[in-house]
Every structure is written in structure tokens, then in C-alpha cells.
Amino acid sequence: MLQEALLAWYEGAKRPLPWRGEKDPYRILLSEVLLQQTRVEQAVPYYRRFLERFPTLKALREASLEEVLRVWAGVGYYRRAEHLHRVSQAAETLPRSYEELKELPGLGPYTAAAVASMAFGERVAAVDGNVRRVLARLFALESPTPKALQALAQALLPEEGDPGVWNQALMELGATVCRPKRPLCPACPLGAFCQGQKAPERYPKARARAKxxxxxxxxxxxxxxxxxxxxxxxxxxxxxxxxxxxxxxxxxxxxxxxxxxxxxxxxxxxxxxxxxxxxxxxxxxxxxxxxxxxxxxxxxxxxxxxxxxxxxxxxxxxxxxxx
Ligand code: SF4
CATH class of the missing domain: 3.90.79.10 (Nucleoside Triphosphate Pyrophosphohydrolase)
Structure with a gap:
């Protein structure tokens, strides 16, 4: 079964990252916000540095925005730090459900789903760029809409087990095996289920934008x-x-x-x-x-x-x- 194959692969192949297995919603939120626009290798030292200075949501709330931005400096996309700071002002503790998390400043459906599933075990699929690519290839979809992908991802979520682990497994596959260029299809645990592997780079169609x-x-x-x-x-x-x-x-x-x-x-x-x-x-x-x-x-x-x-x-x- 597809789900079993992916989870077994993830158990053995996942990269050891500081937020793996984390259940603290604040720490999960920070890692997700960092990873939105920053590569993993660059995000790891910033994750540590940020937590050293602001170990809890309360510590972040008590800091000035200027200080938060100073700790964030160098990793770019400062809006993210601003949003984190605003989240800390808006809530004493982070809400536990996907629907409520989505209402917080700067949290789109993806981040809300990541936090809800990983920290609180809510059965909601988190669709980021990696998951989008994996699903588009698995089902040979050239231009799937975000709504269709969300529905597909939700349907694939295993009935039992930890939905946070499942979400991370799909993302990890996209980041390390089903890569944008030259995916490693012969080593892919989903090879037997994949409809797009004859020409994986066709899916999904690139959204080109000149600089x-x-x-x-x-x-x-x-x-x-x-x-x-x-x-x-x-x-x-x-x-x-x-x-x-x-x-x-x-x-x-x-x-x-x-x-x-x-x-x-x-x-x-x-x-x-x-x-x-x-x-x-x-x-x-x-x-x-x-x-x-x-x-x-x-x-x-x-x-x-x-x-x-x-x-x-x-x-x-x-x-x-x-x-
Ligand atoms: S077989 Fe290839 S295209 Fe299909 S999911 Fe795996 S890595 Fe991606």
C-alpha cells in the first residue's frame, strides 16, 4: 500500500533535523515559517539562534520587534519575523485547531495544517511546494488547482497513525527524492504507484517568471x-x-x-x-x-x-x- 511504503521509507531515510519529532507548537511554527523561503541547511542555525534568544512564545511577546528583526537578520524575508512577532502578541498560547490557526497573522493554509497536524495530531493535509510536486507526478497532473491538490492530499492521509508524520514524510520525499530536477525515481518508495515517472519533470508545469x-x-x-x-x-x-x-x-x-x-x-x-x-x-x-x-x-x-x-x-x- 502506498501509505505503508512511504512511511517505512521515511522511518529509515528522514534527515536528522532539530525539529524532527517536535511537539511544541511554537517550535514547529518557527521551523515552518523559516522553511517557507529558506533552504534547510540555512534554516537550521537560524532556528537554533532564534530559540536561544526567544525560547517560548512568551519570550517572543516580551521582545521588541526591532530585537526580533535583528536576530532574524541575514535569513531574509523579514515579513516572516514580523508575523511571528504579531502572532505572539495576538495569542497567549497557540490555538489547537487548523481553522483557528489559519486566522493568525501570516499563517496560510499550509502552515496552519503543518502546526495542527504535527503539534496537535489533527488529520489535515499540509500541501507545500514539495507535496504539490509529488502529488502532481504521482497522478500525472500538469496543472492541478490548489483546491484539487488539497482534496487529493486529504484523501491520501492514512486513517490511523500520526498525521504530522505523514505530512512530513510526503514533504521529505519531495525534498530529497522527488526533487524538482532529476528526481531519483529508481530509488523512490512510491515508484510502483507513480503515473508520472516516465517523464516526471513534465509535472506540474513550471510557472515561469522572469526576473x-x-x-x-x-x-x-x-x-x-x-x-x-x-x-x-x-x-x-x-x-x-x-x-x-x-x-x-x-x-x-x-x-x-x-x-x-x-x-x-x-x-x-x-x-x-x-x-x-x-x-x-x-x-x-x-x-x-x-x-x-x-x-x-x-x-x-x-x-x-x-x-x-x-x-x-x-x-x-x-x-x-x-x-
Ligand atoms: S517515482 Fe519519481 S516522479 Fe514518481 S513520486 Fe517517485 S521520485 Fe517522484
């Missing part, structure tokens, strides 16, 4: 005590960064700060749907500035600051004389 390229300038101002940083908007809301703008605005910006910046190099940065090219300019500035290590920064800003620092070191200039 947009954007060219901007960044201005690094070294003040007497640190760097000029301003609160960010949009995707980096809650973080701090150096001013970035279309390059033709450089003259006006420099005049506003009373500086004459030098070009110090280019930084390239990949976001999910955008590729950024930043021409970096830097100048010594009369203002104070702040220590960048004390603020939560997006990766992009860290790269820009490193570029500017390399230029400084090369020129033999020592900034932050008053720090």
Missing part, C-alpha cells in the same frame, strides 16, 4: 559615530538601510547632506523576482550616524557597507573618529 532588473545608486555616509541609516519601507519594513535611489538623483542627495561622494564600486543582489545592481557612493559626513551592528539590516545593506569599507581600507581612511 526584473533594477539599477539604483546607494549612498554611504560615514559620520562621526557611525553610518547614516534610515528606516526602510516595503519589503524591508522594520529594518534600516543606507539611502538608495535612481542614480540621476545622486547630485541632489549629495547636496542635501553637504557631501561630495566618491564612487566605490558596484553591488549585485538577487531578490526573488528582482535582480538589483547598485552603484555605491560614499563620503565622510558631518553628522553623527549610528553603529550599523546595533541595527537590523537587510543583506543588501550589509553588502553595500562591505563594499564601502573595502574602499576605505584601501584609501587608508579611518571613519567614526568620535565613536
Amino acid at each position: 526584473r532588473e533594477e539599477r539604483l545608486a546607494a549612498l554611504v555616509l560615514w559620520g562621526r559615530k557611525g553610518v547614516y541609516l534610515e528606516p526602510q519601507k516595503g519589503r524591508f519594513q522594520g529594518l534600516y538601510g543606507v539611502p538608495t535611489f535612481p542614480e540621476e538623483e545622486l547630485g541632489a542627495r549629495a547636496r542635501a547632506f553637504g557631501v561630495e561622494p566618491s564612487y566605490v564600486g558596484e553591488v549585485r543582489h538577487e531578490l526573488t523576482h528582482r535582480r538589483l545592481f547598485l552603484r555605491v557612493y560614499a563620503a565622510l559626513w558631518e553628522g553623527e550616524g549610528v553603529d550599523p551592528k546595533a541595527k537590523p539590516l537587510p543583506k543588501l545593506t550589509e553588502k553595500v557597507l562591505r563594499q564601502a569599507e573595502a574602499f576605505l581600507a584601501h584609501a587608508g581612511v579611518v571613519p567614526f573618529q568620535d565613536a
Whole structure:
């Protein structure tokens, strides 16, 4: 039977991850939120680091958003940290049912189902990108709708046993065997049941989306005590960064700060749907500035600051004389 084959395989093949077998809903939620947009290898150290600082939902509730973002810094997609913080404000303890979990900030059907099944044993299927791919291949479906996949996944859930383990087994198969490219069909425990294995990469059809390229300038101002940083908007809301703008605005910006910046190099940065090219300019500035290590920064800003620092070191200039 398909279910038995998958569960037996999972028992022997699952990767030893720190959240395996976890029953604490807060820890499960954190691991799921991290894994939404971060690869496992990168998520593991952040998971540990986050729990060291915020071991419980209560600890998270008592922390400021800025502190949470600082611990999250580097792993990207800061909205996730913001949502976690809002969840901690919204609930003393996490609710126990799928329907209630779905109502919390930032929890879609997938995350709610993962937490409900793994922490509370609710029989609800969790369909993430991995499960979507496995099911589409198993049943040779080119363009299944989310609703159809959810129904299919629900129908496959074993009547007995731990639904959380079943959900993890399907995801693990997708992550390690039924991979997006070159799936390992000969080693797959579901080979005997799979209708798509003759041409697995046909299922499901890729949703192609070209990356947009954007060219901007960044201005690094070294003040007497640190760097000029301003609160960010949009995707980096809650973080701090150096001013970035279309390059033709450089003259006006420099005049506003009373500086004459030098070009110090280019930084390239990949976001999910955008590729950024930043021409970096830097100048010594009369203002104070702040220590960048004390603020939560997006990766992009860290790269820009490193570029500017390399230029400084090369020129033999020592900034932050008053720090
Ligand atoms: S046989 Fe191949 S395509 Fe089918 S589920 Fe297994 S790995 Fe995926």
C-alpha cells in the first residue's frame, strides 16, 4: 500500500533535523515559517539562534520587534519575523485547531495544517511546494488547482497513525527524492504507484517568471559615530538601510547632506523576482550616524557597507573618529 511504503521509507531515510519529532507548537511554527523561503541547511542555525534568544512564545511577546528583526537578520524575508512577532502578541498560547490557526497573522493554509497536524495530531493535509510536486507526478497532473491538490492530499492521509508524520514524510520525499530536477525515481518508495515517472519533470508545469532588473545608486555616509541609516519601507519594513535611489538623483542627495561622494564600486543582489545592481557612493559626513551592528539590516545593506569599507581600507581612511 502506498501509505505503508512511504512511511517505512521515511522511518529509515528522514534527515536528522532539530525539529524532527517536535511537539511544541511554537517550535514547529518557527521551523515552518523559516522553511517557507529558506533552504534547510540555512534554516537550521537560524532556528537554533532564534530559540536561544526567544525560547517560548512568551519570550517572543516580551521582545521588541526591532530585537526580533535583528536576530532574524541575514535569513531574509523579514515579513516572516514580523508575523511571528504579531502572532505572539495576538495569542497567549497557540490555538489547537487548523481553522483557528489559519486566522493568525501570516499563517496560510499550509502552515496552519503543518502546526495542527504535527503539534496537535489533527488529520489535515499540509500541501507545500514539495507535496504539490509529488502529488502532481504521482497522478500525472500538469496543472492541478490548489483546491484539487488539497482534496487529493486529504484523501491520501492514512486513517490511523500520526498525521504530522505523514505530512512530513510526503514533504521529505519531495525534498530529497522527488526533487524538482532529476528526481531519483529508481530509488523512490512510491515508484510502483507513480503515473508520472516516465517523464516526471513534465509535472506540474513550471510557472515561469522572469526576473526584473533594477539599477539604483546607494549612498554611504560615514559620520562621526557611525553610518547614516534610515528606516526602510516595503519589503524591508522594520529594518534600516543606507539611502538608495535612481542614480540621476545622486547630485541632489549629495547636496542635501553637504557631501561630495566618491564612487566605490558596484553591488549585485538577487531578490526573488528582482535582480538589483547598485552603484555605491560614499563620503565622510558631518553628522553623527549610528553603529550599523546595533541595527537590523537587510543583506543588501550589509553588502553595500562591505563594499564601502573595502574602499576605505584601501584609501587608508579611518571613519567614526568620535565613536
Ligand atoms: S517515482 Fe519519481 S516522479 Fe514518481 S513520486 Fe517517485 S521520485 Fe517522484
